[in-house]
Amino acid sequence: MKPGSQPTRRTVLKTATAGAALGTLGFPGLLRAQAASIKIGVLHPVSGIFSYSGTQSRAGALMAIEEINAAGGIKSLGGAKLEPLLADAQSKPDVGAAEVERLNEAGVAAIVGPYASAIAIATTQAAARHNLPHVVDVGTADQVVTRGLTNTFRFSPGVSTIVNFGIDSLVRINDAAGKPAKTVFIVHEESAFGTNTAKVLNEELPKQGFQVLETVKHANPTRDFSNIVLRIQAAKPDLLIPANYYDEYVLLTRTLQQQRVAVKGVYSILGGGASSYKFVKEFPDAAAYVMDCNHWFDPRKAAALALKAKTEKQGLFFSYEVFLNYNAVMYLADALERAKSVEHDALNASLASSTWDKHILPYGPTKFVNGQNTGARPAITQVLDRDIKVIYPNEFSSGNVVFPVPPRKT
Amino acid sequence: MLEPSILLPAAINGLTMGAVYALIALGLTLIYGVLHIINFAHGSLLMAALYGVFFLYKLLGVDPYAAMAVLVPAGFVAGYALQRSVIGAIKPGRDQNVLLITLGVSIVLDNLAVYFFSGDTQTIDTRYSLEMVNLGVALVSLPRLIGLGAALVFTAALWLLISSTDLGRAIRAVAKEPHGARLVGIDVDHIFAMSFGIGTACLGAAACLLLPMFYVSPHVGQVFVLIAFTVVVLGGMGSFTGALIGGLLIGVTESLGGLIFGESAGQLAIFLIFIAVLLFRPTGLFGSRLS
Numbered sequence: 001m002k003p004g005s006q007p008t009r010r011t012v013l014k015t016a017t018a019g020a021a022l023g024t025l026g027f028p029g030l031l032r033a034q035a036a037s038i039k040i041g042v043l044h045p046v047s048g049i050f051s052y053s054g055t056q057s058r059a060g061a062l063m064a065i066e067e068i069n070a071a072g073g074i075k076s077l078g079g080a081k082l083e084p085l086l087a088d089a090q091s092k093p094d095v096g097a098a099e100v101e102r103l104n105e106a107g108v109a110a111i112v113g114p115y116a117s118a119i120a121i122a123t124t125q126a127a128a129r130h131n132l133p134h135v136v137d138v139g140t141a142d143q144v145v146t147r148g149l150t151n152t153f154r155f156s157p158g159v160s161t162i163v164n165f166g167i168d169s170l171v172r173i174n175d176a177a178g179k180p181a182k183t184v185f186i187v188h189e190e191s192a193f194g195t196n197t198a199k200v201l202n203e204e205l206p207k208q209g210f211q212v213l214e215t216v217k218h219a220n221p222t223r224d225f226s227n228i229v230l231r232i233q234a235a236k237p238d239l240l241i242p243a244n245y246y247d248e249y250v251l252l253t254r255t256l257q258q259q260r261v262a263v264k265g266v267y268s269i270l271g272g273g274a275s276s277y278k279f280v281k282e283f284p285d286a287a288a289y290v291m292d293c294n295h296w297f298d299p300r301k302a303a304a305l306a307l308k309a310k311t312e313k314q315g316l317f318f319s320y321e322v323f324l325n326y327n328a329v330m331y332l333a334d335a336l337e338r339a340k341s342v343e344h345d346a347l348n349a350s351l352a353s354s355t356w357d358k359h360i361l362p363y364g365p366t367k368f369v370n371g372q373n374t375g376a377r378p379a380i381t382q383v384l385d386r387d388i389k390v391i392y393p394n395e396f397s398s399g400n401v402v403f404p405v406p407p408r409k410t
Numbered sequence: 411m412l413e414p415s416i417l418l419p420a421a422i423n424g425l426t427m428g429a430v431y432a433l434i435a436l437g438l439t440l441i442y443g444v445l446h447i448i449n450f451a452h453g454s455l456l457m458a459a460l461y462g463v464f465f466l467y468k469l470l471g472v473d474p475y476a477a478m479a480v481l482v483p484a485g486f487v488a489g490y491a492l493q494r495s496v497i498g499a500i501k502p503g504r505d506q507n508v509l510l511i512t513l514g515v516s517i518v519l520d521n522l523a524v525y526f527f528s529g530d531t532q533t534i535d536t537r538y539s540l541e542m543v544n545l546g547v548a549l550v551s552l553p554r555l556i557g558l559g560a561a562l563v564f565t566a567a568l569w570l571l572i573s574s575t576d577l578g579r580a581i582r583a584v585a586k587e588p589h590g591a592r593l594v595g596i597d598v599d600h601i602f603a604m605s606f607g608i609g610t611a612c613l614g615a616a617a618c619l620l621l622p623m624f625y626v627s628p629h630v631g632q633v634f635v636l637i638a639f640t641v642v643v644l645g646g647m648g649s650f651t652g653a654l655i656g657g658l659l660i661g662v663t664e665s666l667g668g669l670i671f672g673e674s675a676g677q678l679a680i681f682l683i684f685i686a687v688l689l690f691r692p693t694g695l696f697g698s699r700l701s
Contacts, residue, residue: 047521049629051529218673221633223624226423226551227669230416247531247625258540258551282533 037083038074038342040065040332041103043113043123044325048091050116052246053321057115057137058086060325063310068333076340082333089114093122100126100134109342110135112328115321117141117193124152131344133335133351137328138295138321140270141192145371151344153351153368155331155359156295156324157376159193159270163200166269166293169380169392171208173291173403179209180264180404185237186215187228187252189244197243197269213237222248225255232256238264238404242271249273250283257286264404268292275381275388278317287383289405291391295320296379297360299390299398304360327359334358362396419548420665426554428661429561433616434634435641435653436564437609443648444585444605447497450512452638453631454519455610459485459617460626461527467534467621474536474618475556481614489610493603516631523628531627539622553622560619564612565654571608572650581605585648640684646694655695659683 042061045054065082073079085106089096096119103111110133114123120139127134128149136144136154140162145154157165174181186201188194198215205212213235216228229252232240240263242252249272256266266274266289273279274292297304297318307326308318316322331354336342339350355366364375380392382401389399434456441449462481466472472480492515500511541552572578583591584601592598624630641660645652660680668676687694 047524047529051524051628052531053529055528055530216673219677222673223633223637224423224427224665226427227420227665228673230419230423231669234413234416247627250531250533250625254540258542259549278530283535 037081039083039085039106039108041087041108041111042084043087043089043099043111044115045089045091045119047088050091053115056316056319056321057325059316060322061112061329064326064329074333074336076337089119093119097122097126104130104132110332110347112332113137117144120144124149127151133344133347135328135332137325151348152371154371155328155373155376157378158372159196162293162378163197163269165378167204169293170267173401177403181238183211183213183237184239184241185213185232185235187242188217189220189248190217191220194243201241220245225252229255229259229261233259233261240266241269243269244272246272246276250279253286254283262407266290270294276319277388280383280386280388284386289383289402291380291382293378293380295324296362296381296390297323298362298396301360307360323360327361331356420669421662422548422550424662424665425658426550426558428658429558430620431637431641431660432561432654432657433564433619435638435657436568436650437612438638439642439648439653441606441609442642444581445602447508450509451515453635454516456613456617456634457523457628457631458519459614460621460630463617463621464532464534464626474621478615478618481618482611485614486607486611490603490607493606498599498602520628527628529628531625533625534621536622551623557619561654564615565650568650640680643684644687644694646696649696652694652696
């Protein structure tokens with residue numbers, strides 16, 4: 001039957017007869033008893049200051065659930081479909097914790113979310129009271145997985161891993177280029193993420209032969225970066241390292257472009273905009289050659305590119321929130337498949353023993369230690385030819401690093 | 411760090427940023443001066459105006475400065491209608507009721523923006539967004555210089571409106587003694603709504619001047635509204651001159667404070683000034699209403 005055409009009496013009869021035959025002969029289980037669905041709490045900050053990231057995160061999780069259900073659900077549980085129960089943490093830890101209670105009352109088998117570290121610390125604690133499995137999608141703060149909670153699992157890397165990887169990669173990139181960068185200027189936002197990142201950078205970079213000229217902390221939000229850029233101009237660093245959120249990242253890099261600041265490279269650690277297709281699309285000149293150590297996908301995997309295309313088809317940017325949440329749900333689905341149960345103990349044990357390797361990320365072998373996937377790691381990206389390319393690790397790279405960067409056009 | 415080559419450009423940056431604060435505070439101070447309303451919806455109305463500028467540019471290609479021809483009248487109509495149909499209609503009673511109404515309007519507007527526009531940050535890239543003007547002692551961004559000039563022009567225009575027109579005289583009469591104004595035949599409810607409308611029209615103009623150098627998101631109002639309240643209190647509630655001088659002073663304090671004490675701690679300087687003014691000159695620098 002063509003789409004949009006009306007069914008005739010004959011086609012209805014044919015379908016009914018075929019259905020009856022299947023029910024009695026071929027697929028008795030399928031038509032007689034549909035397996036109960038498995039409720040999954042999809043908890044993100046879809047309103048409040050993190051609403052953009054929360055919305056992106058929710059989209060990624062729902063795309064995974066849709067794919068799993070379309071592929072037959074959880075087969076070891078009779079093809080049970082995943083049923084997302086949506087929750088909004090409103091960008092507040094206390095609301096996130098209250099939503100965990102609501103989801104637990106509703107009988108969810110597990111929770112996926114909640115994007116921000118501060119919210120994750122509250123929601124994992126709340127879920128732990130019920131031994132409710134909680135897969136943390138992003139929440140990079142180390143405390144998320146260092147409190148001995150046996151219900152908490154993070155497939156993606158934490159901030160310490162990311163910063164150390166970022167420093168190690170920077171040294172390699174600089175060495176390979178003949179060590180053009182000797183001095184560094186750090187600009188970071190004032191919350192735990194930026195402050196901790198700057199602290200580690202200040203401790204580790206001098207050991208690697210870099211001189212940190214200045215470290216400037218700024219508020220969230222910052223309305224104007226002109227003065228910070230004046231200080232960068234006066235200090236004349238070889239390398240600028242920003243660690244801040246998207247809005248401030250864009251303002252900073254645009255002010256750099258406006259004031260025609262010449263540095264040999266901009267190398268971000270978890271840069272808010274550096275690994276953002278939105279930033280690259282809207283401000284290609286400001287974004288050109290920016291390097292970033294961040295969550296990223298494996299550009300060699302067809303599944304990753306298919307998900308990117310699917311995301312863009314929905315009118316969304318393929319941001320790390322999307323693919324990390326997609327991945328978190330897939331990891332949970334694999335654990336459900338192996339646990340053959342939705343009981344909390346069984347599912348927690350299955351999540352903890354996971355060696356799942358069908359992800360779309362540039363990670364090493366999956367192995368969980370105290371709730372953290374030790375195979376997780378970030379990638380180094382660079383904006384090249386108005387696209388975001390992986391430049392390190394080499395085995396995942398899709399572009400060749402350009403460093404030092406060519407002088408900015410005036 | 412404290413060399414003149416940095417201090418002077420930093421002070422000029424502060425002045426230009428302060429002009430933006432002043433523009434946003436102008437409407438707030440007018441609304442307070444006449445209606446005695448602390449308008450918590452001011453930031454959200456600014457956000458709505460910024461979205462207006464954004465969509466005019468993105469969908470119709472209207473230049474942000476040209477968009478003033480649309481946004482200023484639209485802001486006036488929206489403000490007039492809001493006062494007549496929502497705030498004025500529910501106002502009778504205690505002042506706290508009005509605070510809650512404006513807070514409610516703010517929450518509704520913010521969440522409508524999240525619903526319709528998502529939480530995403532939006533920016534525009536005009537041909538002059540990155541233009542710089544060489545003032546000899548410093549390179550200054552062109553949109554910021556335009557903002558500074560516009561703040562001076564708008565303050566003068568509002569001052570002229572209030573001091574030299576019949577509408578201005580009526581606004582001053584209502585601000586000073588609403589019951590007396592009603593007795594001499596002034597339509598007080600209309601003047602209240604006109605004042606709210608003019609205050610919101612100022613936000614329309616501020617949004618047109620702000621978007622070429624900033625971004626818009628559903629929560630962008632919060633970035634400016636606290637500063638705008640500080641400017642109004644510093645300058646004297648209800649004073650246009652106070653809003654202008656207060657805005658410039660806050661801008662320079664923020665800029666130089668950030669340079670000397672660190673960008674993050676520099677924000678504290680603003681609120682130290684705020685506390686000092688409350689302690690030693692509670693009526694603000696230009697304390698009389700609608701001066």
